Amino acid sequence: MKTGNIPEPTVRRLSLYLRELENLWRADHRTVASRKLAAALKFTATQIRKDLAYFGQFGQRGIGYDVGELITKIRHILGTDRTWNVLLVGAGNLGMALSAYRGFAKKGFKLVAVFDADPSKVGKSIPMQPEIRIQSVDEIPATVKEKDIRLAILAVPGEAAQPLVDTLVQSGIRGLLNFAPVSIDVDAKVAISSVDLAVQLEQLSFQVGSGV
Amino acid sequence: MKTGNIPEPTVRRLSLYLRELENLWRADHRTVASRKLAAALKFTATQIRKDLAYFGQFGQRGIGYDVGELITKIRHILGTDRTWNVLLVGAGNLGMALSAYRGFAKKGFKLVAVFDADPSKVGKSIPMQPEIRIQSVDEIPATVKEKDIRLAILAVPGEAAQPLVDTLVQSGIRGLLNFAPVSIDVDAKVAISSVDLAVQLEQLSFQVGSGV
DNA sequence: TAGTGTGAATGGATTCACAGCC
DNA sequence: GGCTGTGAATCCATTCACACTA
Known part of the structure; x- marks a missing residue:
């Protein structure tokens, strides 16, 4: 699938369309118009149609979109119509919360390994998934290959992040979700998405503040 | 302070500039050029200069920016040169991890109350902050007023989110950081910032996937 | 009639190019 | 010489307007 010419904002919105379509499906809606979808998400109807049009013609003029079909199509576009093996580095507070988060599995992301640098944590199992035990970060390269892992979640302190990223990338990780509050340097072929929780509050x- | 005419992307980047400047300060750099900052964050130097120029003239031609002064200025712009009282709704896995996250306090956000709908959790204290006890969501309106809370973090299941948001807004909350994987409907005067962890992985x- | 798909127009953010200052 | 600040030019996403179809 081509990607170079798809606007980034479009890809971000695609995930939100999918989320909303899944809600509609659960609420027994089998068809939906761009206008309706737009109202729920507070976008414009034109924008939704244009976004979808980058990938094909999915709608029926006069009727709208078939919810089930559109879900299938968007999942295919996003690449979530299959299961991704994911690893987590950092078994601290945030890491443990993320490992227990059911939202990942629902979307086809399967946590298959957890690593931590602290030897006292290594060997312990994690909540809800007794089959996963915390491994030493030294085992990252071997485990990535063995379990065919492409995506990594990084939930470690800022200072520890960059060296671990280098290890992950060298081990073959292709996409990285970074929660460390530092800017990360990676080769352009590796996808990276960063969430800095403090930055989110600063935006608020x-x-x-400006309205006070 | 004016805000209406500041591009949103500029405000997002401001937080990242601040983060990087704080790192530079810790590393004993007292002055920095836009080019250097740009290299670290992988933006362009021009963009940084233009972003800062929205708020004034902070640099010295031929020299660059005074790190300490710029930190002060950006904190003032973002409104983080004071302490914000913050509440958290949802004492599940994610909520507890967030309540223990030290990154918030470092940036001037002080968690002062935690709420949960589950009666079996009410009354328990939370890790690291024994002075905070989990309260019933019924107590939100009174507590918001009493403790002068303007910002809320929402870490509850999707189904529970919207009614709680309505309560929060009616209680006087002005900004909302939402972790529930649903789109939230609020009055335009309330700021909202959403983080959907599964969506982040979908982007990756x-x-x-497109490069495989 | 209701709603999609899409070229054209618009609007807004980024980048360029350079004047101005240390 | 080095670097900021900024109008002008460019680029790109969004919106408009409408042809088209069920």
Whole structure:
């Protein structure tokens, strides 16, 4: 599938369309118009149609989109119509919360390994998934290959992040979800998505503060 | 402070500039050029200068920016040169991890109350902050007023989110960081920032998958 | 009639190019 | 010489307007 010419904002919205379509499906809606979808997500109907049109013609003029079909199509576009093996580095508070988060599995992301640098944590099992035991970070390269892992979640302190990223990338990881509050340097072929929780609150502070 | 005419992407980047400047300060750099900052964050130097120029003239031609001064200025712009009281709704896995996250306090966000709908959790104290006890969600309105809370973090299941948001907004909350995987409907005067962890992984799946 | 798909127009953010200052 | 600040030019996403189809 081509990707170079798809606007980034479009890809972000695609995930939100999918989420909303899954809700509609659960609520027994089998068809939906761009206008309806737009209202729920507070986008414009035109934008939704244009976004979808990058990938093909999915709708029926006069009727709208078939919810089930569109779900299938978007999952295919996003690559979530299959299971991804995912690893997690960092078994601290946040890491443990993420490992227990059911939302990942629902979307086809399967946590298959957890690593931590702290020897006292190694060997312990993690909540809800007794089959996973915390491994030493030294075992990252071997485990990535053995379990065919392409995606990694990084939930470690800022100082520890970059060296671990280098290890992950050298081991064959292709995409990285980074929770460490530092900017990460990777080869362009590796996808990276960063979430800095404090930054999110700062954005709110700006918006709220300016209105006071 | 004016805000209406500041591009949203600029505000997002401001937080990242601040983060990087704080790192530079810790590493004993007292002055920095836009080019250097740009290299670290992988933006362009021009973009940084233009972003900062929205708020004033902070640099010295021929020299660059004074790190300490710029930190002060950006904190003021973002409104984080003071302490914000924050509440958390949802004492599940994610909520507890967030309540223990030290990154918030470092940036001036002080967690002062935690709520959960589950009566069996009410009354328990939370890790690391024995002075905070989990309260019933019924107590939200009174506590928001009493403790002068403006920002809320929402870490509850999707189904529970919207009614709680309505309560929060009616209680006087002005900004909301939402971790529930649903789209939230609020009055335009309330700032909202959403983080959907599964969506983040989907973005990686798309980027990685398209290159396979 | 209701709703999609899409070229054209618009609007807004990024980048360029350079004047101005240390 | 080095670097900021900024109008002008460019680029790119969004919106408009409408042809088209069930």
